[in-house]
Amino acid sequence: MTTRELLVDVSDLTVDFGSVRAVDGLSFTLEAGGALGVVGESGSGKSASAYALLGLHRGTGARVGGTVKVAGTDVNAADDAGLRALRGAKAAMVFQDPLSSLDPYHPVADQIAEVYRVHHRASRKAARARAVEVLDRVGIPDAARRSRLRPHEFSGGMRQRALIAMALACEPRLIVADEPTTALDVTVQAQILDLLHTLRQETGMGLLLVTHDVGVAAESVDDVLVMREGREVERGPVARVLGSPREAYTKELLAAVPRVETRRVVPSQRVAEDVTPLLEAVDLRREFGRGSGKVAAVGGVSLTVHAGQTLGIVGESGSGKTTLGRMLVRLLDPTAGRLRYGGTEIGSLSEKELRPFRRELQMVFQDPVASLNPRRSVGESVADPLRAAGERDEGRVRDRVGALLERVGLDPAHFERYPHEFSGGQRQRIGIARALAAEPKVIVCDEPVSALDVTTQAQVVALLAELQRELGIGLVFIAHDLAVVRQVSDRVAVMRGGLIVEQGSADEVYGDPQDPYTKQLLAAVPALDPGLAAARRAARRELAAA
């Protein structure tokens, strides 16, 4: 057996932030040219481990223990100059948020050239030429011209390509990618993963990929390391770990991952075809801006929401799905079109006339942190809709809030606690309790689980389905994640550029997509089975060529 040179050799790594141990005795190796995926939920210590590979904890107040050897450098023992010689030249990092990870004030090529000149004796001109070369290499069209643009003039996918180009500039032997596709749309994510795959094949560099998304790992790595609470849970070839996991936690994690193949988990009530819908939108439009700057965010959308049923709205960023959701509960006024609720036209009602309907149309927001007032107790937040409805009796308010908290799976005694004392999933439950307080008939959920870990995601999705069956609420579930939408929806609408390109029952849309865009979306979803991933990759190439 030939033993290849070890590119990364980590043994007994610990990282402490104050009294919190983020990484607790982690050991792993990566051979030259190999690819390792580090998978775990938020707080599992996966990013902290990745940062330790480049010594990025130095100077931050975090304490790092154990030994980390990367491309021959002992990272924890190296001096600052030794560390700088490693960073970028032998091992390069690709960060999660490509917009904030690039300097907004300088042209993209200048930033790449700067990095190149740190590690190579080169003139400014030669460094710029190198920058254009790598930008071209990562598939930026018309790279010479675009290289002079600043990051905000790039699209999200192009920014991530630019960051990867920066990583390639000095031909490192290892790329450490920390959630490189989390901020991207699913079709763009597929492109970036394909790019990393190709680059690895062509340059023979090693890849350490940190991700919360098991599907992303399945597509891109040879080995996978599952982390939890700073420790290794399971490690092995990706097909083995994902195909036949040995540890209970890995099984639990995999079971929680939503799959596009999975149909609605909790079945809803059957609705007869001729029943009047609860909420009906006809040719709803919304424009922003004036004159030549006018943009139609939603350009004529018709849909229906039935009691006890869920309409899933899926689309990528900028498709108009949030604008549509806000119009459905009249948080935004439609520019044109009709919106009928229980037989009444509410699209053009004044704020005052709308009052009696407000209570029955509720919304659950994406970011459970930002949508709860951090300076008020959660009980007060949940009580808001009750007070707004005119309830003055303090005892009754408390009883009702307690019952609501209990209903969404929280301790009623937590009335006096503040949002920061809860986890992300619990905060989303509070958001749901607040929406329920008004006894709504329709709830529009805008990306309600996209900020949550998969295990928490599954719990919140189950809660929504349960509540729906119990209370007969009509749900609109807006999300970019195709798998989640399939899990919760009876009907699905696919949005693109402010229009619905395809609408039908979940089985129709997912099982037999008609619109090319829907097909493209479905092909971009990472497959959990590494064997399938190769087939998907081929399918994507075919679609791109077509």
Place this chain on the structure above:
Amino acid sequence: MTGFLIRRLGGAVLVLFALTAILYGIFYVAPGDVAQLVCGPRCSPAQVAQVTEQLRLNDPLYVQYGHFLQGIVAGRDFSTGTGVEHCSAPCLGVSYQSDQQVTQLILAKLPVTGSLVIGAFAGWLLLGVGTGVLSAWRRGRLTERVLTWLTLAGSATPVFVIGLLLIIVFCSTLQWLPAPSYVPFSEDPEQWAWGLLLPWVSLALIESAKYARLTRSAMLETLAEDHVRTFRAYGVGERAIIGRHALRGAVAPVIALSALDFGTMFGGAVLTESLFGIPGIGRELVNAVKVVDLPVVVGMVLVTGFFVVLANAAADLLYALADRRVVLS
């Protein structure tokens, strides 16, 4: 860009217009007999009446204000008691006290205050931003603690204390410098600089404290941003990170504040001007307020306001130049 400038100028004219109207209103309702003040304590009622007539103080407010506006646009004539004097546009009126035209008065004072402000401005920017960058860079070390303490002391000390100390030390005790005075640049540039050195230094010391703190906190903010982390992760040295990446992001609030300070300093450097005996706009303005010399007050305030507006428009342009994401509108 052109559209932006036109809108900005239009806005400036409106602001200045409102400013003068408010000043007229305040002076009209303020207590005190202007004619008596102008004429002096020994004037007879008849003389006072004559002065009142001559200064047209009996006219209603809007008529007086109308004359003022007319003077700016078209110029106007004044009776000097013995004859008639023409004041050509843009005429800001004639001082009640000295019969001097306000426009002439301002033109005489402007270079004085301008010299003071420009030198001090350069000083406090250099000193303040430099200190701020240094203390952000050396965060948590002794350098930072000493600098923080110094800037706190600086911002807590009134200008006349620092100014007096400087005069005592450098002019009296050590006798290194001549007593501060104002010599026009056109007469003797060397004398001009030496005479203004102490006023520049005292103003710069006081003002720079504010800038040091602002720069420090803005630097710390940008140093914690993701793109700085990116360049650290690519082996870029700390010096280049500070100079090329962090400072660029930290200058925005500094530009905004310096625009305000630069403008207000034209009318607001009263203490410094008085202490060092510099005959600038601030000192003139205080004197004029004391004797209710309305034309002078309005004229000076107008000039100060003009510089504030101008400096702010310049700041917006600079800001858009520094950060290409900013769209001027």
